[in-house]
Amino acid sequence: MIRIALIDDHNLVLQSLADKLDTVADLRVVGRFTKQEQLITFLKKQQLDLLIMDFMLTEGTAFELITEINNLNLSLTPKYMILSGFYNELLHQQALDLGVRAFIRKEASYEELIAAVKSVSHGNIIVPATVYSHQNDNLSEIELRILDLMVAEKTNQEIASELFISRRTVETHIANICRKLQVNGRIGAVREAVKNNLV
Incomplete structure (x- = not known):
């Protein structure tokens, strides 16, 4: 409930x-x-x-x-x-x-x-x-690193620990990644990353 x-x-x-x-x-x-x-x-x-x-x-x-x-x-x-x-x-x-x-x-x-x-x-x-009007923004270096860890099936907490940032900051970066890739969540982001050779 x-x-x-x-x-x-x-x-x-x-x-x-x-x-x-x-x-x-x-x-x-x-x-x-x-x-x-x-x-x-x-x-x-x-x-x-x-x-x-x-x-x-x-x-x-x-x-x-x-x-x-x-x-x-x-x-x-x-x-x-x-x-x-x-x-x-x-x-x-x-x-x-x-x-x-x-x-x-x-x-x-x-x-x-x-x-x-x-x-x-x-x-x-x-x-x-x-x-968002700017749909084709390039991913930043930190966003590409986070995307790489998402492809490796790391949790938000594991990503935060590895990059020495807060989990909330990770969530914000993931939201930005999803927005830039025009997908609705982690699965879509990973799929687009692999399809477009971003990682």
Whole structure:
């Protein structure tokens, strides 16, 4: 069972999201919040798998809330998904740096949201190709090294240890690799790397 909490300024949005997510097997909304302090109190007492949040909140942005949650040093930090009515590459990069696994436009359908929730819960990072206009970027030296280790079936933690960087930095690089290769995950990246003789 994937335990989900929602935070948004608007109760109607929370109700609608919760009703839709609760219809899906293996998904359970265990908390809905309009105030950040309510969510923080909840997280100190309850474990959570996934937190879905509006980007603009009453008391600040989702980025500020994530920073506050990360500083709690919880035994289980939830995976983060952000919903936003606006989107640009800089915001997405900041989100990745903070550990956000998906940044979803509010225009997305419920089916797209549910698919993203399931993908994120399985450890994936959602990188929407529509955000990027420069689709043919060359891979950097560090990205090529990480790609080589991915082909060798190294885990993110093993890659981090070998390159003396954090696991979150590895995840950010992998997201960038997937975006540049126009694939949706590690398997696609490895396939493209082998096909195009990048490793």
